[in-house]
Amino acid sequence: MRRTPSTTRPAALSFAGSSTVRATGGPTDCISATDGSRKIAIFPGLFDGKEVLSRWRGKKVMFVGDSLTLNQYESFLCMLHAAEPGGARTNSTKTVVLTTVFFEDYDLTVMYYLSHYLVDIVKEEMGRVLKLDSMQGGHSWLGVHVLIFNTYHWWSTRGASQEWDYVQDGKVIVKDMDRTLAFSSALATWARWIDTNVDPATTKVFFQGPSPSHYHGNEWGESAGKSCSGQTQPLSGSEYPGGPLPEQAIVKRALSGMSTPVSLLDVTLLSQLRKDAHPSKYNGVGFANDCSHWCIAGLPDTWNQLLYASLL
Numbered sequence: 001m002r003r004t005p006s007t008t009r010p011a012a013l014s015f016a017g018s019s020t021v022r023a024t025g026g027p028t029d030c031i032s033a034t035d036g037s038r039k040i041a042i043f044p045g046l047f048d049g050k051e052v053l054s055r056w057r058g059k060k061v062m063f064v065g066d067s068l069t070l071n072q073y074e075s076f077l078c079m080l081h082a083a084e085p086g087g088a089r090t091n092s093t094k095t096v097v098l099t100t101v102f103f104e105d106y107d108l109t110v111m112y113y114l115s116h117y118l119v120d121i122v123k124e125e126m127g128r129v130l131k132l133d134s135m136q137g138g139h140s141w142l143g144v145h146v147l148i149f150n151t152y153h154w155w156s157t158r159g160a161s162q163e164w165d166y167v168q169d170g171k172v173i174v175k176d177m178d179r180t181l182a183f184s185s186a187l188a189t190w191a192r193w194i195d196t197n198v199d200p201a202t203t204k205v206f207f208q209g210p211s212p213s214h215y216h217g218n219e220w221g222e223s224a225g226k227s228c229s230g231q232t233q234p235l236s237g238s239e240y241p242g243g244p245l246p247e248q249a250i251v252k253r254a255l256s257g258m259s260t261p262v263s264l265l266d267v268t269l270l271s272q273l274r275k276d277a278h279p280s281k282y283n284g285v286g287f288a289n290d291c292s293h294w295c296i297a298g299l300p301d302t303w304n305q306l307l308y309a310s311l312l
Contacts, residue, residue, distance in 0.1 A: 047301070047308045049083025053106045055311065056146070062111040064118070064141060065150035068211040071293055072148070073112040075300035076307075077101055080110070098140070113140055116154040116163060119186045127165030129173065132185040135193045145203055148265070148307070149190070152210035152247055153292065155183045180246055187254040195259050206307065207255060208265040210247045213292040214275040228278040228291035240272035263310050267303050274299050 063073040080103065081088050089104040099112040120134040141147060154163070156179055166173050169185050198205060217226025219242030220235055235241075248268050255262050271277075277299040283290040294300050 047079050047305050049080045052308060052311070053080060053083060053088070053103060053108060056106070056108050058107045059145040060109045060111065060143065061146040061148075062113055062141060062144045063148045063150075064113045064115055065148075065208070066114070066116045066153045067293060068153050069148070069150045069208070070112055070114075071211075071296065071300045072150075072208065072303050073099075073110075075296050075298075076304050077110060078296065079301065079304055111144075116151065117186060118149065118151045118190050121164050126173075128163065130164035130167045130182075132167065132169045132182060133189050135189055138193050138197065142197065146206075147198070147203060148206040148208060150208040150211070151186070151190075152183070152245075155179050155247075180250070183247055184250045184254070187250060191254050191258050194262065198260055200260050205260060205262045206265055206310070207251060207262050208303065209251055209268040210245050211292075211294075212245060212268060212272045214278060215289075215291045220275060227280075227289060228275050229280045229289050231276040231278075231280075234276050235273040237273075238269075240269060242272070244268065265303060265306050265310070267306065270302065271299060 063069050063076070081090065084105075088106075090101050091104065092099070092101045094100070097114045101110050102108070103110070115137060117130060118135065118137075120131045120136050122129050122131055122134070157163075166175060167177055167182060168174075169177070169182070194205060214220075214228040214231070216224055218224040219240075221241050245268060252264065255264055271294075274294075277294055278291045279293060279295050280289055280291065283293065
């Protein structure tokens, strides 16, 4: 497939109505990040956007998760947009939690639903309660043909950025709890919701593995004060010196116990090796040093190649 040059990709992002990561010409250029990512994994073929558009004609596709999911969503939109000469014809709408892009010539709807935890946060008299056993927001995911889920990034957040005041698991309400246990409980709730509400005959479900950050150089053999800033080369080898994330095992355990087939997009290790693929200070949205999100064009293209490969 002939790909539109990477230098035109950020413009294609504008129809998603988002203000997240874009290439802005810093030393950790997003073009080199894209080139490097294609050396990490071998796929049955490069992403064929035209084939995806045709395969999903008349379908609804939804990405559900946080801003890392938004990274993948924007990458996916650009890859589809570039498949048509001159760019695919689209129109879009956006609310607080839902972004929708409609590919007119294919009757294809591609959506992003913002959900940091997948489970609910409910405002009650005592304050904001993270309910690990509640997923009322899931009604927005019904009737969709392809669902791609992710949660991880927000589970360790504390302080002013934390979006809840209490956490509830069953009848127990506490100010805080072990975040890994909370993550595991929420995934169990999500798994039950999928098994109860999704018909595998009509809906394909994916879960994206945890996306790592690169703020601490001692995780990959540099000094602790190093980060993604100024990095220009990926790590070599096929193992990450800092080891796997604990949440990887939790995700795999949750998926293995489900009755509904769910495909794991196992992006964690290949992303851990890409300390060079973050926007750092060149993120365009005011973060002093963003080593959590990823450049577009860049590593999220590889995630979408994995998604495409799983469809073949």
